[in-house]
Amino acid sequence: MQAIVQAARNEQWPAEIVAVISNKADASGLDYAAGLGIATAVVANKDFSSREAFDQALQQQIDQFAPDLVVLAGFMRILTTSFVAHYAGRMVNIHPSLLPSFTGLATHRQALTAGVKIHGTTVHFVTPELDHGPIIAQAAVPVLPGDSEESLAERVLVEEHVIYPRAVRWFVEGKLTLDGDLVHIAKDAA
Incomplete structure (x- = not known):
């Protein structure tokens, strides 16, 4: 969330972060947002x-x-079908794996157990099926010999902070087109 807010402000997107809402009163993002004057x-x-x-x-x-x-x-909540339908085509999420691989929790452990050589992160539109929405962007990281869940998670997080703000900016700038289960990105999207 902080990476998205910072990118929106630093890159002067034609958008405003209007609110940060959490299901947990102690979420650090609430204090961060409030400190910036975000509701x-x-x-x-x-x-x-x-x-x-x-x-x-x-x-x-x-x-x-x-x-x-x-x-x-x-x-980290599973949303009801009616909630997801209400925001269809305008709700996005990030998942710490290269979807459709390793849905759900403990994705880094799943990747290490499976012995994959490449892992990563995916930004996608949210659909009723958990971690299966149309893919907007992905970033890959190598799985290195001796990786732990923590070391792999750290490298994936670096990429998350790059691709999530980028995907949100594409949406804001009208660079994304959702066509059924496929996302098309304008050729001039940076």
Whole structure:
């Protein structure tokens, strides 16, 4: 989230980060955003008896800000189909693997266990199927001899901080076209 906010401000995107919303009151991103004058809110999932009730409250909170794009960053909740449908084509996420490989959690462990030589990260549109939305961008990193989950995660994170802001900028600048399950990126996208 911080990398996206910094890129938007430093590169002067034709966009405004209107809010940072978390399901955890102690999320460090809330303090960071508030310090920059960005509106913040907390919708704690533990305050709701069901996933549907939480998603409905979260959707109401998000919609108060009328965003053109919802960017998930560090949000580790499975979203309901109705929530995802509400933001179809305008909600993105980043996943620490080269999708469609290694969905879900513990992706670095999965990569090391599988013995892959290349790992990485993927920015994708969010769909009801977990970690399966249309791919916007990917970045690969080599899996090195002796890598641990932590060392591999560190290299992947460096790439996440590059490709996620870039993918959001492409959306903001109208450089992305979603055609079914395929994303087309304008030739002049940098």
